[in-house]
Amino acid sequence: MADLPPPVQGPTAKEKKYDRQLRLWGATGQQALENSHILLMNSGPGVTGLETLKNLVLPGIGQFTIQDSAVVSEADLGVSFFLEEEHVGGFRAEHSCNLLKELNPDVEGHYITEPIETFATQPDAFKPYTLILVTAPVRPEILAKLSAHADASLVPLFYIHSVGFYSHFSIHLPPAYPIVDTHPSPETTTDLRLLKPWPELLQFAEEKTSNLDAMAHDDHGHIPYIAILLYYLEQWKKEHGGNPPQNYKEKTAFRDIVTKAARTNNPEGGEENFDEAVGAVLKSLNPPEPSSSVKDLFKEKECVVIKQDSPSFWVIAHAIGLFYTKYGVLPVPGSVPDMKARSADYVQLQNVYKSKARKDFAEVLESVRFVERTANRSTQIEEKDVEAFCKNAAHIKLVRGRPFHVVQPNESIKWADRAKAIVQNLTFPDSLVPLYIAFLAWDKFAATHDQDGLVGAQQVPGETDAETDAGKVTGIALKITDDLIKEAVATLEEDELETIKSQVREFVEELVRAGGGELHNIAALTGGLVSQEVIKVITEQYVPVDNTCIFDGVKSKTAVIRV
Amino acid sequence: MGRDKFARQSLGALHTRIKQSRVLMVGAGGIGCELLKNLVLTGFGEIHIVDLDTIDLSNLNRQFLFRNEHIKKSKAMVAKESAGKFNPNVKIEAYHDNIKDPKFNVAWFKGFGVVFNALDNLEARRHVNKMCLAADVPLVESGTTGFNGQVQVIRKNRTECYDCVTKDPPKSFPVCTIRSTPSQPIHCIVWGKSYLFTEIFGTSEDDAPDMDMNEDSDNAKEIENLRQESQALRRIRDSMGSEEFPRLVFNKVFKEDIERLRSMEDMWKNRRAPEALDYDALAQEALGAGPAVAQKDQVVWTTAENFAVFVDSLKRLSNRLEETRANADVGNSTAILSFDKDDVDTLDFVAASANLRSHIFGIETRSKFDIKQMAGNIIPAIATTNAMTASLCVLQAFKVMRNELEKAKMVFLTRSTERVISSEPLRPPNPECPVCSVAQSTLEVDTSRATLKDLVEDLLRLQLGYGEEFSVNSEAGILYDPEEDENLPKAFNELGLKDGSFITVIDESDENAKVNLVLSITEKSLDKDSKPINLPAEITIANKPKAAPVAETNGHVEAGTNGVTNGKRKREADEVDIESANATKRGKVAVTDPQENDILVVDDATDGAILIDDD
Structure with missing residues (x-):
């Protein structure tokens, strides 16, 4: 065999590195990731944004860009994995970009330290990016601009909060976002058409069940269960005016017939193929x-x-x-x-x-x-x-993607066609809609408060005076709640309303107490949640969250709502 | 403004407790890397890491504490180095070691406030579970597969332990299915990996865990034939390195053995008879193909292409083995190769052999990519799931540290878009559990002086009130029961009982039998004048429950999959159906990879049940 050409090595190093994920989204999904360029507009402590990017750089997106004009402080070191002691005083975007790049040499990273206000107003500022992540707090006019961009250019937009033990993200997808490769769970994908068989399938069943009673044990025990079911279905139909078993009662009756048809006088004392047929009755006899x-x-x-x-x-x-x-x-x-079944029969089937x-x-x-x-x-x-x-x-x-709420300083929040469903959700025990409302109120506070002496810099609740801010934010949140109920034209029982309001108050207090700070562990979790959805959206595989996810880290609980 | 400003603000009093805590993390892989980062940045005071594994290229898509330059280095050590930089106030200890090493004894486990399991295999999980129960330390157990993940808090006497829900052991195929009557691609893959590869390059097939060599009267004759076949193949092994070697192997396994099988007409009355392959014909056909096709791992190769890859990989492996032998010292044990899914030569060989065999038996052939997954027990793994799972572990640890076990949960990550994370309350211990429904104690023993009689008579009968009917067992087997008393005069050290050994006492009285008693031995020199055996603390041993109420065991029924459940428990009822349906027919498919010890139910045609494990 000396004439065979020399061996070429197998999969490339890249394929080896990505082996474990290729088994989830395949080569096409990987290609989609590699073609993407993700923009992160980071603000606040900025940890969740970086944790999200980490989970995207590792599986190998094409490029990322961090826009962040903040300067690294001592407090950043305590929560962010992508900043080190020697970076204090430098640009956060620059240093975390460099550390993120180290995670995966195949990924290109860029950073922009220009303030968001001027960056976002440049023409075509968002043009290079295939997906945009923006973290709160962000000025409403900029968020509105991003939302308009998402509408016009069909670029998916993610808006993320992470405050203390709580987090939230909303996704603005294109108005028509279809997914073919949804990866349905395996047990839902079997579609045998037993109630709508075509001639060849019926013929197969007839062939395999002809002379059923006279069959040798070994043959009888190897009839594929699909043929068994089709055979007894035909019998049943003859006795039931041409109709198959239609409801649970009839299906159980049919199941009994199949159960009894199994031979027990053979050496095994039963038949696996009949067991399989019996097991499939309830699952497979559906139109x-x-x-x-x-x-x-x-x-x-x-x-x-x-x-x-x-x-x-x-x-x-x-x-x-x-x-x-x-x-x-x-x-x-x-x-x-x-x-x-016998191999030959199985192959034939x-x-x-x-x-x-x-x-x-x-x-x-x-x-x-x-x-x-x-x-x-x-x-x-x-x-x-x-x-x-x-x-x-x-x-x-x-x-059907749609814009999420952009909280404007002087406008009340509109729930439109979602108002009724959201109010209904609000009345569920343990609903997380009150937390979503608390985040909206948090945004409203930030939209109406500037940091002293810093034009353009937003102040977030609890940053300086937790007690006063908690009062203000609670007032805003309760107003949002009232407006929502009014918009839904719903009437709630007095005590129901009181429960909801006290939930809103509690969430607001907790949010304000955190003073805009992030906990690393919650940021890591939220980064995991967000990046997972980003991967689904980029690969156009699996079904993404539609459109808002709220996380309560005290209870380790999430809720998905459509707003 | 300090580095822990935000943490102090949000965590309140817990923050101090976290700073003073000492925790253990077992496993520094996918979940481990994320977990270590979270622990360090949450401010945990002292973190110990144990991992026996070294870093591989395929880890780098998620195990972010590792880089290319770290490949082949210790995971524990590199993780410590990489994470330590991010919080100078945290003390990290790393051990490149097996958690089952006796030096990690009960006393050592007792030194931790919380233990985190971030493991990839059932055996180690069960071990840590047992140790945490014995040491009475809370355990946060976790696992992932693909997009699914799970976190469970385990606390002695208060929650279900890891073994309260039975985990199936890895399954195997009947040897005749593999060697004589394959009907599925997986049968041929197991044949390639556990028979052909091991016979030519490894030790004997007797070590293969995925072939069930049990014989019964029906197949005794065939098994004898198969033994002779293996011996003949081993003789061919001697001509390794010669020009004729590929032809000899090929003709043996793809021609002669097949012809012998084919001649057993009874076997093929109801099956398609296998058709032998011809070396020269394929060699002619393969001239155009060439082994370069081995590179295309996602397409299904033609028979000629499989042939080319078979011959080529056989040569590559033979050369490697010859080289290893040449370099090895004379007199050492024979050099062998072992299958590794990430070793291209071994994978090519198994893929090509499996496909040639499939062709012979009229079974669908597969791409190398698919075969790698089936032969290598590959569990899909990604950064996102690990990130979420690890964070959920820390959140559950918070509950434990606040002494709010009643608020701790069993948490699942699922692919459902309605919920993403779902949880259910922790369940109470299963009263029938062989691991946690036992009484546990440490036992101080002067192992050179103490005899089994000291244990049986003084301690168990006199001090603890055992009757006549009970047995004493070590990990090696039975030491004492009323019929077997010859060990009584022997000292502990003669019986192989040493520091870290476990002894189980099983009460066999008909009435009011005590639950099993598990004693973990601590070696101690005790004063010559005192007893050579001492219980350091008083224990109460409850009686075994009468018949367990049906309702309680129902809760555990759904644990049909191995290891960790996959995502949500509720769905499993259906999966069990599917799985057991498959199982009855083909004797279940699961192969343990000796390389990594991860476990998985191989999903052949369908995307069947997969276990949760991330290395």
């Missing part, structure tokens, strides 16, 4: 009806009318919508779970599902091509994208 969120997707305006410049997601969704209208089902995903999946895919692809021609689109959507969509059609997700 293959798409979820309402998938059906709603087909009715979205972007899906109904395809234009020349429609994103490819909508073109494929449109084609799958047509498929659904025609057949009442989604394309068959094509995978078959493991089961007790796999092929029955795979050919059907291929056939369905071909039909969808054909209508994609048709739509492309009619809409006069210049480039063809890749086949593999259509295939991936077909495979995961039942789990496609559309997130």
Whole structure:
């Protein structure tokens, strides 16, 4: 074998370094990370922002930029991992950028020490970035500007608070943020179509169950459970006017029939394949009806009318919508779970599902091509994208991104269509909406208080006089609560309202007591939460938080609300 | 304005307690790095780190205290060095050592206010659990896999311990499935890794933990055949290094053995018979392919490509083994190679061999990337999950340090976007738990003087009121029971009982039997005139519960997965279904990696259950 060329080494060092995460989001997810450039506009103690970046630099985003004009103080050293003794007096952005870069030589880091007020007003200041993180406190006019940028350029924007034991973040995503690769949990992905079998599948079942009673034990014990279920389903339908078992009672009755059909007079005293069939009855005998969120997707305006410049997601969704209208089902995903069976039968069964999946895919692809021609689109959507969509059609997700609250000094907060749902949430015991309200009030305080002698620098509650500030912030928070209830046109019981108000007061007091300070451990946790969502958003895999997450570090508890 | 301004403001009185505390962190990997940073920056006074592992390239995507230049160095030592810089007021002690080393005895554990487990394997977790129970020190246990994570506070007599919920041991395949009748890709991968690789480059297959060598009357004959096959293969091993070696190995395992199997017609009545491969035909076909394809780890190789990689990797490994032998001193034990998922040569060999075998048996072949995961028990791991899990550990430790155990929680990180973090109250100890529902005490022993009789007669019968029916057991096995009394005159040191050893006393009385008593031995020279054995503190030993109420054991049913549960408990009921369905059919798949000891249920076709572990 001397004529074989010399070996080339296996995966690159980079692939080895990222091996453990490639198993979560694959090469396409990694590529998306490497193409990203994340801007962190850091303020306050700035720890959460840096902890977030740490968790993004490690898995290898392309670039990051820190905008922060603060100078390193002694107190920063106590909470930030990315600052050292010798940095005191220097720019925080510069030194933490350098230390973050050390974590991963593949990542490019930049810093901007220009104050946010002038930085943010430059034309095209945000243009280079694919995702923006901004930490509180930040001036409302700047946050509003960022929000407008997120709207106009479809760049995802994250707004983060971390104060004492509490934290919060909101995500402003594009108005249509679709995800194909949602990574549904494995137990929800099996779609066997037992109630809507196609001719080849029925034929397979018939073949494997012909002469069932006369079968040798060994053959009987190796019938794939899918064939068993289809066989007894046909029998059942004959006796029930052509209908399959429709409710729990009928399904249990059907299950009993299958249970009794298992042979117990064989040497094993039972049959695994029948056990599998029995176990699958409740799970698999459901009509293959798409979820309402998938059906709603087909009715979205972007899906109904395809234009020349429609994103490819909508073109494929449109084609799958047509498929659904025609057949009442989604394309068959094509995978078959493991089961007790002879290898040859199992392979045959796999092929029955795979050919059907291929056939369905071909039909969808054909209508994609048709739509492309009619809409006069210049480039063809890749086949593999259509295939991936077909495979995961039942789990496609559309997130409708929307702006989060930007607290303005002289305006009350608007909850619009969310008011009713938020008030309802507020009445739940242990609701974290009161904490969200406390953060809004905290923002309002910061928006209306400047630091002495420092034009433009915001003062945060509790920085100088905790007691006075707590009173002020509580007043603001209670007003926000009242306005919210009024906007929702809700009436609450007296004691219900009192409970809510006392929760709001407690959260406000705790927030103010922290004086705008961050605890490292809470910052680390919040950095973990935020970075995880950033990764989902960048890779367009998994479903991100929609749109606000609140964390209570006293109770180790989170809540996700849509505001 | 000092460096701990913010911490003082938010933590209040707890801040002082944190500064004075002495804590132990076992494991300096994914969770450990994050945890150490958090502990240091929260101001914990003294932190001890134990980790036996060294740093690997694949750690660097999350274990941020380590850099390229630290590869192959001790995790504990480098972690100490990197984190220490960030708070000069914190004292850090690092041990590059196995936590099971006897020097980490009960007395040593007692020196800590809180112990954090940031481990990657079941065995060490169980050990630390046991030690913390014996030392009565609170333990914060944690684990992650992919996006899931879990934190659990364990406190003797007050909460569930790690072993209150049964953890399945790693599972194995029947040897005949692996050697004669594979039907899944994993069977061929285990064959490549635990049979072929070990027979050619390692020690014998008898050591393979993932093959069940038990024979019963049905398969005795086949097992005998398989033994002969292994011996024949070992003889081929002698020609390693020769030009003909790849051909010899190939013809043995992909041709002759297959033909022998094929000739057993009974076996193939209901299965597709395997089809042997031809070396020369493949060599001809592979001329165009070349082993360079080994680089493409995400595509599924053709048979010819697998052949090329097989031959090439076999040569690479043979050369390595020859070199090692040449450099080794004569007379030393024979040099061997062991499988390591991150060692390209070994992985190429296993991937190519497994795929060739799959081809023979008509089983789907896999990409090297997939095979690496299945053969190497790889658990996905990322920085984000570790960051959250470690922070949750510290938050739970706060509860413990405030003496608010009732507020501590079992916390889960899940991929659900409704909740992200979910928690449930800690459960009370399982009264049936073999580990924590026992009475525990240290026992001071002059091990050269004290005999087993001193223990059995003086201490257990006279002092503690044991009756006739009980047994005394060491980690090695039974020392005494009413039928087995020949050890009574022997001294402790003759019986191998020394400082750090554990003894379990099991009461076998029919009525009012005491719960098991676990004694941990502290070596002490006691005054010649006093008894050579001494209980330093009084203990009360409760009686065993009568039949356990059904409702209480129900709470533990869902622990069907190994090791740590994955994220949320509630979902597991379903997973158990799926898992046990698979299990009954293929005898369960799980392989322990001797390299790292992490455990995982290999998910073959489906994304089945995976255990939580991050190295």
